[in-house]
Amino acid sequence: MTKLFLAAALLLFVFTPFARAKSNRSSFGSDITVVEGESADNIACAFCSVHIQGDAQGNVAVLFGSVTVAPTHNISGNVAIFGGDLNLNDEAVVGGNVAIMAGNANLASTATIHGARTVLPGRLWLLLPFTPLFIFIGIIWLIVYLVCRNRYQFPVYPNGRGF
Template sequence: MPNFALRSLVFTLLFVSTALAQAPGNRAYVGEDVYVASGQQVRNAMCIFCSVQVEGDVTGRVIVLFGSLNVTGQVAKGATVIGGNAVVDSQARIGGDTTVLGGNAVYESDESFGGSAYVLGGHLSHVPLAHGQVSAHPRVSLSPLFSVLLGVLVLLLLSALFVPQVRRRIAVNQNS
């Protein structure tokens, strides 16, 4: 069963990336880095088992699975990184929410994010440029320890649901 699930996941990821790559203006690759040069404009960027470097403009979203995101340009709608790190330069701008699962995020300026920033399973690090900056949107980081504890709790709950209860049978003496 786990082998079938892994094959299904890989097939789904390849199918989605192929479908996204067919639309004009999109860049979707598996195992090959995506680079948006300064002055270039791309609609969406998706990368599986590779990294995305944005120096130009992405008018849609950036999705990175098992790679890293490095932004020095503009991303209009938002960014999602699963199994990797995100680095956002002080002059960069991500217009929507930024989510990092299983990695770290580093940003220099609160103006870099137009929306919220969420990190689960890693650290959200702010490198301040000036003192007294106040964040307009939530910045949430849940450490790896919290993620491990949450995973253990989920496993315990699932085992309580699916493992049959062992009941002791009371032996009744029928010779009375």
């Protein structure tokens, strides 16, 4: 009985990772393309773009890139984009929420977003993550300016010189 239990446990531990394996995709610097007839779960991309010509079953997150969905295809989850655009072609569907910061949502007339849509257009939002760094650099510049200002000795001109 114990040998049978150990064999079943071994099979369970060996084949469980393959049964749970999902087609999550992630990339840094190179574009991700989900081709026709293919399905992907969650997609994460930094400094690249996502082209969906198949279906995305999970969420899509893009940093400094854009998301393009081909006609009649969909994204089942949420879409989050920082520094890029969302392009939905005819009859493309986003099943969840859409959040775009420093970009635009370009929707065809028959494209649909089922969840909430939050778009903060304008590229000035790209400076927001760097605000603490700018403040830190400004404080250092102020300290260096105040220290150097007091160290410089201005020349003394003698009195009585004049016209």
